[in-house]
Amino acid sequence: MVPRVVFGKGSFNQLGQILSTERKNGAPFIYLIDDVFEHNKAFIEDRIELSGIDKIIYVSTKEEPKTSQVDQLVTTLKQEFSFTPSGIIGIGGGSIMDLAKAVAIMMNNSGSATEYQGWDLVSNKAVYHVGVPTISGTGAEVSRTTVLTGPEKKLGINSDFTPFDQVILDPELIKDVPKNQWFYTGMDCYIHCIESLKGTYLNAFSQSYGEKAYDLCKEIFLENNLDKEEADAKLMMASWHGGMSIAYSQVGIAHAMSYGLAYVLGTKHGIGNCIVFDKLGEYYPEGVAIFKQMKELHDIDIPEGICADISEEQLNTMVSVALGLVPLWENALGKNWKEQINEDKLKEIYRSL
Structure with missing residues (x-):
């Protein structure tokens, strides 16, 4: 189960306070954000308290999350940073929730995400990860699976290490969903x-x-x-x-x-x-x-x-x-x-x- 959750109008503004106790030796927080917000930065990005080498990555959700997409993100982060990030924060809909969970898992587990599609195949705990849904219904913010399409199948990484460590539920973030x-x-x-x-x-x-x-x-x-x-x-x-x-x-x-x-x-x-x-x-x-x-x-x-x-x-x-x-x-x-x-x-x- 997700151990910590905050709920309420405006609760997204508590993100910086929540993350402050989780930062490890200057290691960055990585924000995976639905690219629908890339041109409306006042709604999300301008409210994030970036520090040091924190990084925002805007991610397209035109297609369902893929194992190859997870592998590419993990490879990019490992090449850019010589140490494990303090955490992965997913901000978006179900696709972003699944990507954030998968990336958090794969930062601490070797190989490709395809090797972990199934039940209880993950050996090492994921890095700290936070879910901030901007659309509601999928339940991805609370589930123990991250659904990915691989080269041979569409199947989730279903494990005890998958659920978020923290979820922020702010109804204001879903008010403009088409x-x-x-x-x-x-x-x-x-x-x-x-x-x-x-x-x-x-x-x-x-x-x-x-x-x-x-x-x-x-x-x-x-x-x-x-x-x-x-x-x-x-x-x-x-x-x-x-x-x-x-x-x-x-x-x-x-x-x-x-x-x-x-x-x-x-x-x-x-x-x-x-x-x-x-x-x-x-x-x-x-x-x-x-x-x-x-x-x-x-x-x-x-x-x-x-x-x-x-x-x-x-x-x-x-x-x-x-x-x-x-x-x-x-x-x-x-x-x-x-x-x-x-x-x-x-x-x-x-x-x-």
Whole structure:
């Protein structure tokens, strides 16, 4: 679990104070910031208290985080600095959260990030790392995984060393998120809840967090009586609780299939989940029905026909990536999941997207 978190409007301004006790012998803090803020420096950069050789790196999030991207960042930092940084601070959405966690791990572990895609493969503790989400829904700020696309698979580095040492939740930072992105990422949280609460891995711990996140999602996306500031604060809490729920259980079919979309087509995680979940009424009837209500209420169009022109080879790869995520299928359908789903069924669903 994340050991320390601060929450509240304006709490981002406490970052300098929080980091001051973690600086080690002049070693720098490295800030990985979503490049969407590169041209709005007053919003983020001008509020960061840089010292000495601290470094800001603006990172593009047009594509899902890749193991090669992690390896390149780590190589660059190790070549530039002869000592380990005091910490890695990620400021941005889920992609930046995952990159910051992965870079923090790889600063203290040898080899390529591809070698650590899986469960409990990390040997050495990550360097100190902080997450500051500027969009809410993925739960990446609290989860014990960092999802990366490698040359052969899309799979997270899932370990006890992955979670952030500190998270700052400031609702002010998400106030200007575009509507469609707000919805897609918020639905990532909602889908977390459905897949966790309906899964075979469910336990009292994950259920308590999942139910709270689910209730918050319904309040945010089905009711019109919340002002923007209140909705943003609640969405941050929904994301946190949703992330905690899946940390102690698992996600399910929508996430497994969206991994296939991301690996082959580069579809971003939030919208990919929405595209797939919209077609999963057979498996999550109540959850999908409510999702469609939310989609209609907020006048959101989900892309269609994205798999209309894919080749058989691409389709086979999507299916292979999805079926390779065994814990997700076990959570969704039980230990005998292979008797309930097969390649032909998955191809049928993919072709409908």
